[in-house]
Amino acid sequence: MLGAIEAGGTKFVCAVGDESGRIIERIQIPTTVPEETMGSVITFFKKYPIQAVGIGSFGPIDVNTESPTYGSITSTPKLAWKDFPFVQTMKDNFSVPVGFNTDVNAAALGEVTFGAAKGLDSCLYITIGTGIGAGAIVQGNLLQGLSHPEMGHLLVRRHPKDTYKGKCPYHHDCFEGLAAGPAIEERWGEKGINLVDREEVWDLEGYYIAQALMQYILILSPKKIILGGGVMKQKQVFSYINKYLPELINGYVCLPDLIDYIVSPGLGDDAGITGSLLLAYQALQSEKPVTS
Incomplete structure (x- = not known):
């Protein structure tokens, strides 16, 4: 089972599903401050045995895996979220692979795969x-x-x-x-x-x-x-x-x-959350050991 977060400026959409784009359950959470919003996010995912999480986030974000601030929201006008360590927060709570990209890149991935x-x-x-x-x-x-x-x-x-x-x-x-x-x-x-x-x-x-x-x-x-x-x-x-x-x-x-x-969009309003499921799947695949 995969977790997905479409993190928008006004709301977070969280879902669990699989790499086929099937969504088993989803919720919407208002985007307020990290402590409040992420508390609800973590509570939602704790109910499921997720193997990986994909995040499609509002930005700007740091997507350079070599950067010390990789996985963070950076110079956003939403000041409460500036420098928020999104990936690390999810890893600290779930110890699973985390895929991370922009919300629009996630939507592009969803549309090219299923839309x-x-x-x-x-x-x-x-x-x-x-x-x-x-x-x-x-x-x-x-x-x-x-x-x-x-x-x-x-x-x-x-x-x-x-x-x-x-x-x-x-x-x-x-x-x-x-x-x-x-x-x-x-x-x-x-x-x-x-x-x-x-x-x-x-x-x-x-x-x-x-x-x-x-x-x-x-x-x-x-x-x-x-x-x-x-x-x-x-x-x-x-x-x-x-x-x-x-x-x-x-x-x-x-x-x-x-x-x-x-x-x-062929997926309508589901392009971003579907793409976030795919980011989770990509992260899971990338961390699996290669067998000969």
Whole structure:
């Protein structure tokens, strides 16, 4: 039996299941402070004979296994969680292998294994909600270098009619600062769910998302792009993305049929927790002794 944690900024989803993606039981826990939230997490998993745990976490996090702070949440704006030793905390309580990556990398892993990118060795998963983050599978492996990707903070060209200053506390008008849920709410004075019939809202959203996708396509050339998160539950955004992206690419590279290429998560809201189960399985396999 495997344990999985999808650690988000507002809630933790904890589940037990197996490497086939089957979920036996799950709970949701509010993200408050580590002592409180992790107390509930540990209590949940103590009920089960778990063999490994996979964590898909909000970030930034330290995913460099050679680093002295590996397994920690690092420079998060959620100050109570800054420098929290996530992996070590789980190992101290369960003495099992722990897989650790970003929530969006976990979701990408779930989608390429069981979801919209199943059968491919390449995909890009982007969540557009309270923040914007992305995870990528390249040649069958999660993309990682000095650290994990932070694709939500690339710079985009401002729409000529958009005077909104941007919401990102670090960069103001980066992709996240202009297109995440809080930016929509602050710019238009309403939550996105109350702006469904305002065409100009979703046209502008599609304009910024298409710019970001152009850069991801030119750099990573993913075989499938999956757009999740609360903002993307407004399905009308896809039509605006599909309008602007070909204009931006302008024939430079050949795009597949966008209706099949840029899609919603095949696993729906379960992409992250399913991927976290797979992180647990990978950690378990990596610690098994090799037999001749």
